[in-house]
Amino acid sequence: MPELPEVEALREFLDEHLDGRVVERVLPLAVSVLKTYDPPLTALEGHSIGPTVRYGKFLALSVGELHLVTHLARAGWLRWQDAMPEQPPRPGKGPLALRLVLEGGGGFDLTEAGTQKRLAVYVVRDPQEVPGIARLGPDPLAEDFDRDAFAALLAGERRQIKGVLRDQGVIAGIGNAYSDEILHAARVSPFKLAASFDEPQVASLYEALQSTLREAVARAHGVAAGRLKAEKKSGLRVHGRTGEPCPVCGDTVRSVSFADSSLEYCPTCQTGGKPLADRRLSRLLK
Template sequence: MPESPEVEVLARFVRDRAAGRRIDAVELDEFRALKTRARPLGELSGRAVTDVTRHGKHIAVATDGPVLLVSFGRAGWLRWEPAGEAAASAGLPADAAADTATDAPPAAPIGRLTLDDGDAFVLTDAGTWLSFGLSVVDEAADVAAIAKLGPDPLGDAFALADLERVVAGRRKQLKAVLQEQESLAGIGNAYSDEILHVARLYPLRHAGDLGEGERARLFAAIREVLTGALADRSGAPIAELKARKVASMRVHGRTGEPCPVCGGVVADVPGSKGAAQYCPVCQPDGEHPPAS
């Protein structure tokens, strides 16, 4: 699932290529992706792109008319296709076209946003079920998922006080709280594992049980992991973002491998069915202090 560091890089990429240019058309092969059926995509045709911004794990393409809100869900992404490359891939099967283009991993095209000179953003989804969503709205906050977003840990204004308000009195597990978009915008499964490993906190511990020092440690870990990921991905081709993210993981997706901090064996988070990982030595369940 795309998370805030990669989506921020993508938003900058789209802004650099689209701002100041006009949208020729937004077309969908998979019409279930349009979430605002009363607002046709044709409203965007001929509109000039004025800005592209990130909202958690979504991007908003603002125009001199409506806003196109792009929600990537679990497996959605964009592929950049300059006008000359569009002709080269025309007529190829979906999987072959993806293999010759810049998307990683190969994903099925479900639509495209074409700019005034033929350059295009190809909308893709690599999931077994459709997770990509488009909304045509007057402003991004008209989409409920955006209106409900919590503070953004990648934002300059994010402070320890924001995190303390999120965890105070919560009987919810730390990993779940970090992934709860209404609490903190932009963190998903992978980075929640990485953050808790850096903070040396057990993923299933209740958020409200954290002491003052632990809350400060968690805040520092959130900022370190997310800003470090953004710095690492900034300027990278969007085709490489997923691979760079996977390669950077310390514990997520590394079951059975040695912990890079203590050398212990990375394990699956209990009850996660292999979808989340932690280091039992660095992140004990409370019976023993963390490894130094």
């Protein structure tokens, strides 16, 4: 799933390639992708594209007086093409969900792999009309997101810190992968209750959050859209690396089922050497 660093890199890429270009046509190719109907997609055609703005994991392209907003969800991606095929694509065939064609050639496709279709596209007059954007918490890379602001978000949270970091209504842009990386860098158990952090622990977690995200953004800067997924994976130290040695201590990275996905962690670095109980598996064995 693209998270804040990859979406920020896509924003930079689109700004470089789209600013000032004119939309020739927009073709919706998957029934599930378009979440709005007024204004229609055709209202974008013939208008020039302005700046692209990131809201958490959402991308919003300004097109004339409207905004084309997309959320790539778990399996969505943006594929840039310098030259579009002459033959129009056939709806319902393959992973292609939407195609935007520019005057003079080129454009991009939105694609989604798998059977769960969650990629979402909106055409709105104001990005705040998109429910997912309206409910977002603060951006962790914003100038005013300091340690005190972070501490205020954790205070009173009786949930596990892994879930809090992933909650887009609390902090915008962090998903499953980077929450694992942040907690590993901070040497914190993903099951620790957010409200139980003392002041030094909050400070350590805040620094880990900032360094992890900013380093990932720096790695992704200037990387072509088609290579961002590989770049993300190459920079991860525990997420997606179950069974491999921890790059810090050499212990084996372990995995635990968590909500609708799984988390990865290092027992030595994060849980005092104790493996975490896989509660989903425990329920199945009863």
